[in-house]
Structure formats: C-alpha cells, structure tokens
Amino acid sequence: MQELGVEKQERYLCPVCKQEAYISKPLVNLDDNTFYTNKGSKLLTAQEAEVLYHIVDKYPIIVSREQLMYRIYWAEGEESPDDKIIDIYLHHIRIKIVGLGYKIKTVRKRGFKMVKEV
Secondary structure, three states: OOEOOEOOOEEEEOOOOOOEEEEOOOEEEOOOOEEEEOOEEEEOOHHHHHHHHHHHHOOOOOEOHHHHHHHHOHHHOOOOOOOOHHHHHHHHHHHHOOOOOEEEEEEOOOEEEEEEOO
C-alpha cells in the first residue's frame, strides 16, 4: 500500500527469527557480512560489506568515492590504498548481488548509488 510520500515497503523473511518483515531498503549486517533484500541474501567479504554498508546507508543518495575512502580508511586512521580499490570492491559486489533486486549504479563524476533493478 502506497501512502503520501511513503515508498511501498517490500516483504522478506527476517534472517534471525524467520518471521515475515517489511523493509523499504536493503540491509547490510556488518556482524556477519551479509547483504539482505526481500529477494534473498548474499555473503560478502568484510571489505565488500563495509563498502556496501555505506552505499546502502545513504540509499537512494549518491555516495562519492572520497566519502567511501574516508569512511573505510581515513576515519580509522589507517593508511589508505589507491582509491581504485573502491572500483575493485564494487566490481565484486555487483557480481554477487545480481538477482537480489538492487544494483549499484555509477554516476559519472559524482559517485555511486544503489538503485532498484527494473
């Protein structure tokens, strides 16, 4: 049911209690590095889960490469690798989440955003 200004929520089974739940956006659990949607779930590496978490957290807003690098490396005080590492993580994530109802779109010169598959 769609109401004024509220996106239609989708149904899925809670991975913990196995009861029916409703969500309006996908979820990333950083404890077990799993991506959940109403169409299923997919296990990711810790680094992939961290990248996807920050993209899902801002859904449907664009997240820049610099924001991802800051949140993953610089905020922790770690020495950061080349920023092309984000492209590598996204390549692997895109392959893994095929068929789960969402995909990551590159917005040229701006960043990345999660969108629903059509």
